Amino acid sequence: xxxxxxxxxxxxxxxxxxxxxALIASLQAGDPTAYQWIVTAYHARVxxxxxxxLCHIExxxxxxxxxxxxAYRSIGSFRGDAKVSTWLHRxxxxxxxELLRYQKRKKRSGQLLSLxxxxxxxxxxxxxxxxxxxxxxxxREQGRLLMAAVASLPAQQRIAxxxxxxxxxxxxxxxxxxxxxxxxxxxxxxxxxxxLKKRLAGLVD
Amino acid sequence: xxxIQAKKIAEIxxxxxxxxxxxxxxxxxxxxxxxxxxxxxxQKRPAPAIGFxxxxxxxxxxxxxxxxxxxYLLQPAAQPDQVSVADYWSxxxxxxx
Numbered sequence: 001x002x003x004x005x006x007x008x009x010x011x012x013x014x015x016x017x018x019x020x021x022a023l024i025a026s027l028q029a030g031d032p033t034a035y036q037w038i039v040t041a042y043h044a045r046v047x048x049x050x051x052x053x054l055c056h057i058e059x060x061x062x063x064x065x066x067x068x069x070x071a072y073r074s075i076g077s078f079r080g081d082a083k084v085s086t087w088l089h090r091x092x093x094x095x096x097x098e099l100l101r102y103q104k105r106k107k108r109s110g111q112l113l114s115l116x117x118x119x120x121x122x123x124x125x126x127x128x129x130x131x132x133x134x135x136x137x138x139x140r141e142q143g144r145l146l147m148a149a150v151a152s153l154p155a156q157q158r159i160a161x162x163x164x165x166x167x168x169x170x171x172x173x174x175x176x177x178x179x180x181x182x183x184x185x186x187x188x189x190x191x192x193x194x195x196l197k198k199r200l201a202g203l204v205d
Numbered sequence: 206x207x208x209i210q211a212k213k214i215a216e217i218x219x220x221x222x223x224x225x226x227x228x229x230x231x232x233x234x235x236x237x238x239x240x241x242x243x244x245x246x247x248q249k250r251p252a253p254a255i256g257f258x259x260x261x262x263x264x265x266x267x268x269x270x271x272x273x274x275x276x277y278l279l280q281p282a283a284q285p286d287q288v289s290v291a292d293y294w295s296x297x298x299x300x301x302x
Contacts, residue, residue, distance in 0.1 A: 047229040134224040142220040165221040
């Protein structure tokens with residue numbers, strides 16, 4: 001948490017100047033200062049979101065970079081109907097899930113190759129072996145079980161739970177990112193908890 | 206036994222609330238900034254000079270003319286008028302000296 005309080009805060013004038021709409025206009029105009037600002041302000045949160053989904057430090061770093069590059073590429077089509085931070089998190093979620101789908105496909109083809117006697121390469125340790133650095137040392141084992149159970153949830157429940165519980169977004173923020181209502185998010189988190197209990201019952205003796 | 210398991214599950218679920226924010230590697234911000242700087246520089250690359258557009262237009266026009274000429278030249282050559290044998294003989298019979 002101390003990290004976030006140490007982030008350089010823009011001056012009052014700058015903050016005023018960079019009101020959301022002005023910020024979007026600056027980004028659309030290709031203003032390098034605006035890009036520097038959003039990277040400084042949001043990269044840590046975006047990284048946190050990616051890490052929650054990917055359970056892999058290097059992958060989370062790569063996807064965080066991709067998020068900002070994608071934001072630069074698609075700023076022209078951004079209508080400004082959401083906050084820039086919300087929009088960045090939307091990109092982060094979709095990029096992270098895209099990578100997970102790719103890795104799942106790769107894993108399947110790897111298994112096929114190993115069946116055929118060819119070498120299986122490129123399989124990374126995932127949620128069930130990942131020690132999330134956000135968990136205190138004495139909670140690492142619990143954290144590993146939790147992340148493994150979360151990874152097995154249906155997609156929407158996983159997104160809602162990860163954003164709200166692991167990434168600490170409010171219901172409203174999670175709803176904005178998922179383009180749902182807060183009550184729909186509440187229901188998804190509730191169902192996710194129920195499913196997690198069932199899944200954890202199989203993992204805990 | 207079930208109580209112990211339920212307690213363990215509750216503890217695991219509660220661990221999500223105890224999760225702290227993780228600071229990324231200090232170099233990450235710099236890496237993003239430099240990739241964006243490269244992308245932004247690419248955006249500011251000067252547009253092709255106006256002469257280039259004229260050259261392109263001239264090349265396209267030349268290509269069109271060449272294609273049209275080729276199509277014209279490759280058309281099957283017009284056959285000379287066919288004269289039937291009967292016509293030939295009627296002509297020679299009418300014009301006997």
